[in-house]
Amino acid sequence: AQSVTQLGSHVSVSEGALVLLRCNYSSSVPPYLFWYVQYPNQGLQLLLKYTSAATLVKGINGFEAEFKKSETSFHLTKPSAHMSDAAEYFCAVRPWAGSYQLTFGKGTKLSVIP
């Protein structure tokens, strides 16, 4: 069974500072990995995805994530936080074959301090 662990339910950064949101997965084989963002009272928007094409994945809004198989990690980063980045971020995993279901982490709320 797959699982996703997001370290830190709440992360605060200053505007302009580095954003680092951590995600570790548990899977017998490298899966598909995703980062989604959710703004209040809205659905989820895909930030980026890992599909084995490249270990460093660039997404929207300046975010990127690096897949590290040895560490079973897929941490999300952004060099400089913006106020508009304040939201809830979810890491999710899906197996290569078989089920299309996503398994979500518990989410990390990002606050950006002016």
Place this chain on the structure above:
Amino acid sequence: GAVVSQHPSRVICKSGTSVKIECRSLDFQATTMFWYRQFPKKSLMLMATSNEGSKATYEQGVEKDKFLINHASLTLSTLTVTSAHPEDSSFYICSARGTDAAPEQFFGPGTRLTVL
């Protein structure tokens, strides 16, 4: 592309009534749609997986007779909360799967259900 809509975005109903929520894929055909429930400050809980033309597959603990799911076409799935009670109040989100070449799910904007 890959837009999923939900209707209504917000609904308030009386206890004992039924509420239908629609989920539509606007610019692609969705063979599979998913229904999630999200409690305040919590992650998404998968309720059921819906495949076009067949019965939905419900997750353990989800009452299939209470949460009726219909996926009549490749662009529309509906969730009906029957005999709603205050504990059914929640944020319901649907998603749709694209093709195998695009493994991600595309999410609707969610429906806030409040049962009085």
